[in-house]
Amino acid sequence: MGRYRYEAVGLLIVTVASVSLHAVPPPPIKPSDKSADSAHDAQALATRIDQLIAERWSSRGIVPAPPADDSEFLRRVSLDLGGKIPRVWEVREFLNHPRPDKRERLVARLLDGPDYARHFTDFWRALFVPDSGEEQSRFLLPRFEAWLRQRLQDNIGYDRLVRDLLILPLATPRNQNVFFRINQGQPTPLAFYAANELKPENLGASTSRLFLGVKLECAQCHDHPFAKWSRKQFWQYAAFFSGLKAQSGIYGPVEDKADRREIQITGTNKTVQARMLDGTQPAWKPGVSARVTLAEWITNPDNPFFARAAVNRIWAQFFGIGLIEPVDEPSDQNPASHPELLDELAHQFAAHQFDLKFLIRAITTSRTYQSSSVGASSSPEERRLFSRMSVKGLSPEQLFDSLAQATGYRDFGRGNQPGFFGVVEPSPRREFLTRFASQDKRTQPQTSILQALLLMNGKFVADATSVDKSELLAAVIDAPFLGEPTERIETCYLATLSRKPRPDELARLLQYMQRKETKAALADVYWSLLNSSEFMLNH
């Protein structure tokens, strides 16, 4: 596309051998401004996580993996909280930092930084509105993302986020052009309803799966074969959305009858009344709609499903595997691996006003999260004991943003702005996101041939590894303060794998560089690093 450039300055501000050459001073690692109480409670919860996880190790005679070293931790937590790998200077600074509490400070800095909201917008968006190809929801996705981003930036409670989503007014005002509603460009979660076609049964299935961690889809047509859910219960739950009626999705007029509370089971002539999933009679109040009544029940701190479903999902995001796995199927046949821990996390999450950052801070500062991923092969059963960090795939966004970080790329194009039909203009980022379609099973990521070809030969990586075009390489090659080949190689490693090369690697590469012309050889090393599995996985 030719619309991108490489910017090497920010990347390469290097402090070789502790000589400070900061042109741009890195922001200091400092604790969050958030209440000290919350930080203290997160610390306590982290300790509790470690206790409950370790109890099972000792009862099963399992020796856990050693703690991740600083490089491993920095890379992992940067990807998990900010959605991309750290910059060269960030790696150097973190590795050289003497403070014993530098990991906690790093977590706090990442949670307060702008990348947190950006990255978790991608996460929640993929969960709430998976790209099923439904036209209307794709058109509305950018506005859904804006809606999420606002809330994540303000760190509003997860309960409020879900409530806002569930109670969104949907009726088309009289005389309003329907295109007005979708074209006014304001942040809105309408895409969620479009993806579910505004149908009560789809909304029932989606909201119970996402917010209650209960997969009712099977019960739509028949009683659930493995769990306790009956077909009648499914439709009783779907009845909360029965006031919605739309002829042609959100493009057409939408009717939203607030007081409708019953629904006919498809394919029968039976009608059922709205009931909560636990069988309780809804606490109807005059003038309060069915959806608002449902939202209040779902997000109530006493709801046995809501907080557990949320913490399980977040746990699965960080560990690659949930405490209940698969995450949507809690049942007597599929108990949590650590029921006490699930309860404790859920309880604390609710007690802290469903503060996502509180929960994430507790998880990422735990020793369990900070285990190394290096080790021998383990059985699926052992993996559920979290004795070692699992190797996770990168989301397409994480991969592209990390490539951009490693190569100093900045997108000056329109990027993610939707055009006609919600189709996004081609840009290097879009091309990547298309070819690296999101993968559900993050611990079993797969690479395709096209992906490999794109990364080996595509223009993006080719330019980034071309001696003539890559500013990063030019800077590494020409930097006067990088005297020895050793230091140049090291810089390439820090920029891509966020670690220094091991002695055997360094010896091998120095030998390689002797055989070839220096610039080209360095470009080759850099190319191999960007294409390596170590770069493309989160470990």
Next chain:
Amino acid sequence: MIGSPHPALRVSRRDWLRLSAAGVVAYSMSGWLESMAADAAGHPQRRRSCILLWMNGGPSQMDTFDLKPGHANGGTFREIATSVPGIKISEHLPKIARSMDRMAIIRSMKTKEGDHGRAAYLLRTGYLPLGSLEYPTLGSLVSKELGKEQAELPNFVSIAPSRLLSPAAYGSGFLGPSHAPLIVGETGYSFAQPQAANNYQEKLKVQDLASPAGVGPRRFDGRIDLLQNLDQDFASRHPGGAPQSHVAAYERAVRLMRMAAARAFNIDEEAPALRDAYGRNLFGQGCLLARRLVERGVPFVEVTLGAFDAGMQGWDTHQQNFDAVRRLSEVLDPAWATLMDDLRSRGLLDSTLIVWMGEFGRTPMINQQAGRDHFPNAWTTVLAGGGIRGGQVIGRTSPDGTKVEERPVTVPDFLATICRALGIDPLKQNQSNIGRPIRIVDKVAKPIVELLS
């Protein structure tokens, strides 16, 4: 060093180097030609292949394979006789009419979706989009059943697709990227890029197959050597599926770059007269490429005609239906007919199933703009070649074309018939992304047995 049973990682350092430029000849003799022999035409163990001719936008059944001459809905086209007495089709498909003995027309498709995106998803996966379930497209399902993991060419190639309105209908869904299509000649991802009529040559090449300028074979070998060191180190420290999948994909990509396999995409090798016969356009040359791929053992190739591109409506003929369908037929007819002849002369027609379909048909009623609108109630698909008892018509529509009067065929029925013709059990289950097993085709399906040979 690496105690992994995964075949990809069993590739030793020596094997990797054999993949390098210097080793091409040696490797291609032992790998490529050997597998060619087993797949040779007429070999009883030869696996079946499928070529899907995807008519993007929904082709008009009333103006192709189910004409109603004399009725007000009939339009302006005349019927012509085919090689099978009693079966008549559009006058604009004269070449394909001569191969009717190997074709079966299904005139009684009865489906329910009239929206391009959803209908394409339904026809191409067999299911409607549902929550977080990611159903795989037909090509990915066939890739999984009939493909070879170690094949040098990808097991699913999609030629000139137009994924604009329904990207998920082209994806491998819960089967994962190893069954994703290798896409060449994609059109219509942007309305802003007009498709020049004569750049099909360039479009049919695999993207990013060549090393960047300045990186010759020797230098590329050096890079691969470095990469292999890194990947082996990492895999030895982190046993498990993810690093293995990475190595396997890279290995296959490098093979594709280096091996004779990539030659499959070089349609310049074909005789000019044959290339003319297919038609010198993206679809015609795409069909030629499909034959070359099937010949080399690729189990599933799809070729799209009617991309939404540069303002083109494809088969979505809401306006000026008759002009548009005539022009599309003039591209379709020589390409499809030549494909059948070419496969037959190479002994490949008996093992290659050809499917002709779009996402729905078009209204029998002609609208004010001389167009026809979306119509899923009664429409037509065609199966031809391997596994099909040709020379017959399945089902019947009413004289005005608005209703199926005999033997309605649903999407699952149709897809299950395709599976059976390919020797695939349609009731086989795959593990889905949400943990529930999903059958290749829903179990309500009743294959059209009278259509199978």
